[in-house]
Amino acid sequence: MADVVKTPTSDQNMITILSIDGGGIRGIIPAVILDFLESKLQELDEDKDVRLVDYFDVIAGTSTGGLVTAMITSPDKNNEKRPLYAAKEIRNFYLEHCPMIFPQTCGPIAWVKNSIISVVKGPKYDGKYLHSLLRRQLGETRLDKTLTNVVIPSFDIKLLQPTIFTTFDAKSNAQKNPFISDVCISTSAAPTYLPAHHFDVKDEQGSVKSYNLIDGGLAANNPTSLAIGEIMKQQIKRRSDYSPMNLMECGKLLVVSLGTGIAKGEGKYDASKATEWGSMGWTYPIIDCFAESNSDMIDIHTSILFQMLGCEKNYLRIQDDTLTGDAASVDIATENNLQNLVKIGKNLLKKKVSRVNLETGLYEPVEGEGTNEEALTHFARLLSEERKLRKSSVDASATA
Numbered sequence: 001m002a003d004v005v006k007t008p009t010s011d012q013n014m015i016t017i018l019s020i021d022g023g024g025i026r027g028i029i030p031a032v033i034l035d036f037l038e039s040k041l042q043e044l045d046e047d048k049d050v051r052l053v054d055y056f057d058v059i060a061g062t063s064t065g066g067l068v069t070a071m072i073t074s075p076d077k078n079n080e081k082r083p084l085y086a087a088k089e090i091r092n093f094y095l096e097h098c099p100m101i102f103p104q105t106c107g108p109i110a111w112v113k114n115s116i117i118s119v120v121k122g123p124k125y126d127g128k129y130l131h132s133l134l135r136r137q138l139g140e141t142r143l144d145k146t147l148t149n150v151v152i153p154s155f156d157i158k159l160l161q162p163t164i165f166t167t168f169d170a171k172s173n174a175q176k177n178p179f180i181s182d183v184c185i186s187t188s189a190a191p192t193y194l195p196a197h198h199f200d201v202k203d204e205q206g207s208v209k210s211y212n213l214i215d216g217g218l219a220a221n222n223p224t225s226l227a228i229g230e231i232m233k234q235q236i237k238r239r240s241d242y243s244p245m246n247l248m249e250c251g252k253l254l255v256v257s258l259g260t261g262i263a264k265g266e267g268k269y270d271a272s273k274a275t276e277w278g279s280m281g282w283t284y285p286i287i288d289c290f291a292e293s294n295s296d297m298i299d300i301h302t303s304i305l306f307q308m309l310g311c312e313k314n315y316l317r318i319q320d321d322t323l324t325g326d327a328a329s330v331d332i333a334t335e336n337n338l339q340n341l342v343k344i345g346k347n348l349l350k351k352k353v354s355r356v357n358l359e360t361g362l363y364e365p366v367e368g369e370g371t372n373e374e375a376l377t378h379f380a381r382l383l384s385e386e387r388k389l390r391k392s393s394v395d396a397s398a399t400a
Helices: 024-045 064-073 087-101 107-120 128-138 167-172 180-187 224-238 283-308 335-350 372-399
Strands: 015-020 058-061 079-083 149-156 161-166 197-202 208-214 253-258 315-318 354-356 363-365
Touching (some): 015 224, 024 253, 058 064, 058 224, 064 087, 064 180, 128 180, 149 167, 161 167, 180 208, 283 315
Parallel strands (some): 015 058
Antiparallel strands (some): 354 363
């Protein structure tokens, strides 16, 4: 199913997209959601070996979402037709490795000292454990080898422009086909938290392209629109009879977009205090502001598009905007906080489907659409039906 992205006017029904936001350790929240979705697909198709890559044409992820994207789409070196990780294994990946990626200092004095040093001298964390882990897990697998199409953003600080890594580009341009580990290190290189990443890629003629990259959240913390745009771009390239109205048939798009939670309801900052902040005081708040405004704007625009075209049920955004305290952080990797994030993910499944209110920007429950768990079960049925339709089409072509 994931090998070829179809035109929306083909005989088959859907183009399927999965999108995962950035958010540091809060990536545990979408990991819990993905575990539920994959288990439902296995149940529907009566096959414990199927994975998310078997159902989605494009999987997009930013920062921590980019790591998840890589883990569930990169081939396992022991079985190159199967992904490195099943969805149910991602949660334990976070629980096991986050305390080493984000080692916690002891006590408030040490925390303040570490924060000041990171502002003045360098990032809060050296990234050595994360880089070593990704090199070890992903090896020398390049981007063109992912088991479905991926879209992972980063930001080039030398060129001051977004750099979007895609399987589509990697298959047609050797200079855009880096090691997946380099892509992951780049998309997760959050300013002040982890170091920027430089690497080179050579093409067959020996020509070198240099990348100087930081966190993809500066380009698109919510990569949903990037995934949709990439599909549109590919179809424009493939079709001589391109028609904007045909491509905007959103009934052909099935989109699951997963947030990592935000602290909107907490009132984390206020203007009276912010008026006293200097450059150091703004260091972490400005990152929060960039990331969350980015995610919200993408969600609002995508929601408007689907509502305008009368197919809002084809777009499912699962997000929790009520995080408080440590749960709202990107790097407080204590055992208690990590386990609490697992609990938040499970509770989010039980909450009612919500959509962003276009006036207030807040998520509000949608009457009559059930819980996120029920909505995901419905989406799983659509994904399963689409996969069966494609398999039967392939089988019919083979016997024709």
